[in-house]
């Protein structure tokens with residue numbers, strides 16, 4: 630072979646090898662960034678796609694899912710509470726206002742013997758009020774606001790959206806982490822009685838829903854106003870901490886409702 634030609638070939642080969650070597654590091658970084666980006670997209674879009682799917686889901690599918698994830702609740706419950714009778718009447722009025730609530734859960738209501746102030750709905754639509762809350766709030770319009778807020782979460786299928794978000798987080802956490810504690814915590818929030826965590830947007834919509842319900846029932850929104858006044862008065866007490874852990878701060882909620890037209 631011509632010497633010049635041989636050198637030319639060799640230099641081409643060496644160049645190629647060199648190009649390959651110098652790119653290994655860069656390609657690896659790109660690969661890692663790519664994987665991270667894909668997981669990020671999965672998290673963001675899976676959430677949106679699953680919400681879309683949940684919104685379009687038939688009532689039949691909704692009920693099947695709710696029944697399959699209903700947990701055996703072991704709370705100290707007062708079954709003959711005088712408060713529950715009143716709440717049941719309010720519940721029936723609220724159901725009659727919204728087809729989204731009709732022919733679904735029976736929305737059983739229970740009073741939990743607990744001095745903390747709280748109210749929450751579990752995935753099958755059962756609603757719990759603590760004695761701590763019911764002993765302090767007697768006013769019907771205020772109770773209607775609190776009850777309608779919880780039923781609003783159900784009407785918007787927030788409970789199912791929360792669970793699907795937890796499942797996505799759980800899947801990603803278990804892929805990336807060997808930390809069993811994180812995985813257990815996520816699993817508990819999916820299956821347990823754990824009060825579901827809702828997004829700020831879901832809370833705002835539940836407040837708006839409740840405000841509209843109260844307005845339809847009483848012709849004014851005093852229920853919302855009185856409830857927020859109560860929250861401002863109570864939010865420094867230790868019994869209130871539980872409510873704070875499952876709902877946004879009062880001032881934030883008042884801001885959300887301001888400017889709302891019926």
Ligand SMILES: [Zn+2]
Nearest residue numbers: 827832835876
């Ligand atoms: Zn809420």
